[in-house]
Amino acid sequence: MESARDVRKLPKAHLHLHFTGSMRPGTLLELADRHGVHLPDALSSGRPPKLRATDERGWFRFQRLYDAARSCLRTPDDIRRLVREAAEEDVRDGSRWLEIQVDPTSYAPRLGGLIPTMEIILDAVESASRETGLGMRVLVAANRVKHPLDARTLARLAVRYADRGVVGFGLSNDERRGFARDFDRAFAIARRGGLLAAPHGGELSGPGSVADCLDDLRAGRIGHGVRATEDPRLLARLAAQGVTCEVCPASNVALGVYDRHEDVPLRAMFEAGVPLALGADDPLLFGSRLAAQYEIARRYHGFTDDELAELARQSVRGSRAPEDVRKAILADIDAWLVEEPEQAPPSHPSPSAHTSPSAHTSPGVA
Known part of the structure; x- marks a missing residue:
């Protein structure tokens, strides 16, 4: 094995992590x-389920598994x-800043309503940040398959809590259903309230x-965005506008967006100058x-330590971290590069375990 710096020690920001999906x-x-919930075998086996979300049946199965996991909260x-x-x-993976994404309506029925749910989530984020030293904020996400009026309600709720740690407003779930423009008023509410527009696309x-997210929702960040590589002009536009794409290589393969890790266009986006933030x-x-x-x-795209450090910088620049926090993390990234490489064990769990035939969304579910 070649000597290389340990990526777990590389300071970085994490901008694409869904709430229930973050669970151990x-x-x-x-x-x-504890709650007497019967889990599908795919969730109780101890191994990542085999998934594919390129057709309606596959997406339904993915959503069903996510819903089953969420019902345990x-x-x-x-x-x-x-x-x-x-x-x-x-923190174990070197993250210094986390923006976790949640649709509070999914948890509200068991937690006493939308406002109590937001209070519970934000209190939990404040406590976890204090206890671990990790900078944490929240991105509230609307569900693309629900009515746009629901999204407006969520946008107003998100703005209400902008001073308590909500930094952005997103749009998730199956992007093949519903037009981005249907949610333009919700995103306008969020932007007027000072929140980042960060829809999936x-x-x-x-x-x-991706173009619809830019044109109709005035996105400042895009969840995933990998299919933009199919349109060179759009790719150049993302680069020129400095719109960060939250690329999630493992999920792209696990859900069938691409057949193999080598097929994810990470290198093409990086070399085109599109700011990237890797996410789990x-x-x-x-x-x-x-x-x-x-x-x-x-391993699969040949990124050097210098290039990995630049990916980490781009994740920090694409975050909503305060300027002093950004400067501190960027300085520590530079320090990581000064360290002597060491024999570092791989931190990935056998990527082949997630390889499934071949395009997805993120769990557009939060």
Whole structure:
């Protein structure tokens, strides 16, 4: 094995992590047992499920598994545990800043409504950040398959909590259903409230989905965006506008966006000048966390330590971290490069375990 710096020690920001999808598998099993939830075999086997989301049946199965896992989060203590453990995992992988994405309507029925749910989540984030030293903020995500009026309600809620740690507004779930323009008023509310517009686009659907996010929602960041490589002019536009794409290599393969890790257009986007932020998406379902995404970039795309450091810088620049926090993380990235390389064990869990035939969305579910 070639000597290389340990990517787990590379300071970085994590900008694409879904709430339930951040859960540890062991925690899911414990909560399911505590609350009497019968989990599908795909979630109780201890191994990442085999997934494919390029057709309606595959997406339905993915959504069903996500919903089953989410049904195990029933109490404020469950929420606090999930957030604390997500922070611990991120710290272990070298993350210094995490923006976790959540649709609070998915948890509200068990937690007393939307406002109590947001209070519980934000309290949990504040506590986890204080206990672990990880900078943490929240991105509220609307569901693309629900009515646009629901998204407007969520946008107003997100703005209400902008001073408590909500930094952005997203749009997730199956991008083949519903037009981005249907949610333009919700995103206008969020932008007027000072929130970043960060919808999903360019996974299950092609480059047109990314263009719609830019044109109709005035996105400042794009969840995934990998299909933009199919349109060179769009790729150049992302680079010129400095729109960060939250690329999740392991989930792209696990969900069939691409056949192999080598096929994910990470190198093409990087060389085109598109700012990138590697993300783990849903570790619970895909079996790999943040550092593993950097290992994939190294192993399958030939990224050098200098290039991995630049990926980390781009993740920090694309974040909503305060300027002093950004400067501190960027300085520590430079320090990582000064260190002598060492024999570092790979931090990825056998990427081949997630290889499934071949395009997806992130769990557009939060």
